[in-house]
Amino acid sequence: MATARDMETSKVLELAQPLPLDGGQSLEGVRIAYETHGTLNEARDNAILICHALTGDQHVMSDHPKTGKPGWWVRMVGPGKPIDTDRYFIVCANVIGSCMGSTGPASPGPDGKPYGMRFPVITIRDMVRGHIALLDALGIDQLHAVVGGSMGGMQALSLAANFPERVRAALVIASTARHSAQNIAFHEVGRQAIMADPDWREGAYYEAKENGGKGPEKGLSVARMAAHITYLSEAGLTEKFGRRLQDRSEKTFGFDADFQVESYLRYQGLSFTDRFDANSYLYITRAMDYFDLAEEHGGMLANAFASSKARFCLVSFDTDWLYPTSESRNVVHALNAAGLPVSFVELSAPFGHDSFLLDVPALDRVVEGFLNQ
């Protein structure tokens, strides 16, 4: 039903069947860009699906083709690492709606022109449907585990809840079962920044960019700057930058980036526009805002896991104010009420929400311990 072909380090699966979506539409000709590492054993039961976060991609342990930087989770995934490629077959796919090879708003629509805002609004569950189609194509009936941080954790929860027979264990890091008003609010700031940029052109900026013009890089950059603040802790920002000035000894009484933190954020925003599509940012943040696993299951989160037999492990970080510990506890209580085996730990780390991507040895131990059962 589907064919897979090599494309440098990433492979691309083209779905023969249309992908049904929560919004009622279905998406034709879906492409899913993915990577695999390690070897699928004969029993085909050693696969781990790693789900990426909002602006992540399938390059979990290979260099990023645009930035040249190492894969986003090389400190966690690899030979002898906590997620051990000598032992497990690792699958990581770019979510639909994104822009690193999977079908998204920048992909050509039925008329050959980029979808832009004609792309249907998707959900976390739609992303998971894409993952399931990939697992079908790879001949993986049941995952050893699904693992994800942040939006990746939402996919892990959604997969365990909606496709319970496909997974034996779910590891959910720095995540939540629903977006809070604050989460939605920050995303809306980002979206409005993009849509207020005149070069956004109602999402139809691809042609202008092709012809050497601009897309909504300014808006996307501001969106990234605002979001980046939510990924860090106040203490972390203070320690890294304080009120230190950037390459100058006095304030300029102007609006240059006087402060190091301003310069840092501007750089983060600008460099992000080199690797990410503004419309993808709109669609994926929307999918996250729509995420409410309890709502999908009659308002009771415990009901979402009624058919699950999986083991669960949730991890939060004490400095993460984007998806604070209370959100993980909410999931833990629901899993407890559903009678499922669940572990939970709040780890102490100074890096805020981004802790799941950074050097936190206690996280390594929990990840390794949970997966190697």
Add this chain to the structure above:
Amino acid sequence: MSNLRPDLSVIAANVAPGSSLLDVGCGDGTLMQALRDEKQCDARGMELNPANVGKCVGKGLSVIQGDADRDLAFYPDKSVDYAILSQTLQTTMRPDMVLEELLRIGRKAFVSFPNFAHWRVRLSLLWGGRMPVTRLLPVAWYETPNIHHLTVDDFRALVKERGITVEGSWFLSGDTQCSSAAANFRAEHAVFQLSRN
């Protein structure tokens, strides 16, 4: 049971094979692991210290980081055969409420605690005039996690007052058991098996 602390050994010996249990304050999961591996129990745990939770997860145990005073409320009624509280009662803010929670969550409960009326403790306080630091209570008053010291007789009075049934009790001095009558003076540790009809 192999190499368990004496009070844990008593609990392990009296848990029915194949039963379900919640170990509140499970530490590094030693008791849960023994009961899972040797009695095929479905063991769940709660533990305050994140490093200990990490150790439990590494042993394949399902343990939630949580506080007995706050987080037991989220467990459904009679959801396990046994709720176990070993050497933790005296560290809680409201031992009486924790006890009630154990009997709500578990069909039965095991509670073990150090006996503050042990003769060594009495002598130490009587002759030294200082808060006892003994083999059993090795930490000075200002840094001990034990904020609600109790005696065997205190516990007996509490369960009587609350109408809780004592199904079994064991009193330990080192590795050996002592009689119920002399327990308040001679026991270092007490273990009670409780239920509520």
